[in-house]
Amino acid sequence: MxxxxxxxxxxxxxxxxxxxxxxxxxxxxxxxxHDSGETHETRISxxxxxxxxxxxxxxxxxxxxxxxxxxLGDLIxxxxxxxxxxxxxxxxxxxxxxxxxxxxxxxxLKTKNSYTDEWRDDFIYVKQDGAEYLAGLGIxxxxxxxxxxxxxxxxxxxxxxxxxxxxxxxxxxRLKEVSGGSYFFxxxxxxxxxxxxxxxxxxxMGS
Numbered sequence: 001m002x003x004x005x006x007x008x009x010x011x012x013x014x015x016x017x018x019x020x021x022x023x024x025x026x027x028x029x030x031x032x033x034h035d036s037g038e039t040h041e042t043r044i045s046x047x048x049x050x051x052x053x054x055x056x057x058x059x060x061x062x063x064x065x066x067x068x069x070x071x072l073g074d075l076i077x078x079x080x081x082x083x084x085x086x087x088x089x090x091x092x093x094x095x096x097x098x099x100x101x102x103x104x105x106x107x108x109l110k111t112k113n114s115y116t117d118e119w120r121d122d123f124i125y126v127k128q129d130g131a132e133y134l135a136g137l138g139i140x141x142x143x144x145x146x147x148x149x150x151x152x153x154x155x156x157x158x159x160x161x162x163x164x165x166x167x168x169x170x171x172x173x174r175l176k177e178v179s180g181g182s183y184f185f186x187x188x189x190x191x192x193x194x195x196x197x198x199x200x201x202x203x204x205m206g207s
Contacts, residue, residue: 002184002205002206002207003205003206003207004203004204004205005177005178005183005203005204005205005206006174006201006202006203007052007108007173007174007175007178007202007203007204008051008052008173008174008200008201008202008203009051009052009172009173009174010051011026011046011050011051011199012026012028013025013026013027013028015050015051015117016051016117016118016119016147017047017050017119017147018049018119018147018148019119019121020119024047024050026044026045026046026047026050027044027045027046028042028043028044029042029043029044029045030042031043046199048067048192048195048196048197048198048199049147049171049197050172050199051172051199052170052171052172052173052174052199052200052201052202053170053171053172053189053197053198053199053200054067054070054075054168054169054170054187054189054197054198054200055159055163055168055169055170055171055196055197056069056070056195056196056197056198057163058195058196059159059163059196059197060156060159060160060163061160061163061164064163064196066193066194066195066196067189067192067193067195067196067197067198068191068192068193068194070168070189074140074141074168075168075186075187075188075189076184076185076186076187077104077105077106077140077184077185078104078105078106078182078183078184078185079105079106079107079108079143079182079183079184079185079204080099080101080105080106080107080108080180080181080182080183081108081110081175081178081179081180081181081183081204082096082099082107082108082109082110082180083110083179083180084109084110084111084124085110085111085112085114085115087111087112087124088124089122089124090124090125090126090127090130091109091111091124091125091126091127091130092127092129092130093129093130093132093133095130096130096133096134097133101134101137101139102137102139103137103138103139104138104139104140105139105140106139106140106141106142106143106185106187107134107139107141107142107143108142108143108144108170108173108175108185108204109126109142109143109144109145110145110175110178110180111124111144111145111146112124113144113145113146114145114173114174114175114176115176119147121151123146123147123148123151124145124146125144125146125148125149125150125151125158126142126144126149126150126158127158128153128157128158128161130158131149131150131157131158131159131161131162132161134162134167135161135162135164135165135167136165139167140167140168141167141168141169141170142162142167142168142169142170143169143170143171143173143202144169144170144171144172144173145172145173145174145175146171146172147171147172148171149162149169149171170187170200170202173202178204181206182206183204183205183206184204184205184206185202185203185204185205186202186203186204186205187200187201187202188200188201188202
């Protein structure tokens, strides 16, 4: 019997958002309610990069593919959670090499980011040499438990290195309750069109 792990962020007004900026917070507005004898309905204002979200190449590459161009078949399959909770500052090639990463895998990086729901300026990210290493391995995608895979580095080398090699980027995972190891992975971004990202539900199946 397999166990199901929901590794998605909960979307709520007071959730962790990029740089803790108020304008990045989701807004839930009640537009109808039972108090007025009507049905209950809510309008949501949401940044495409809220919580757990999948980036499309357009996010960083002029003329890059939009979110609807990413094949659904690339969003399911074998994944490995790599326990990097001992990493400080950023994840490097040296941190990744011992895991013998294989082509076709989704690689999900569990760090100490998963142990806080508060924004931290010093969140763990993937350094450029780590991105270059992953880009050469033929993986399907890489997921991180920070709201960004890099800390606004000049030129965004981590994003761009991965995207130019066809590696998908998933940000905002919650991996605290998941042990390192192999799983079956399912990622379901919202079916949006014409933009550079989409919030997503992500889960793992394992023993």
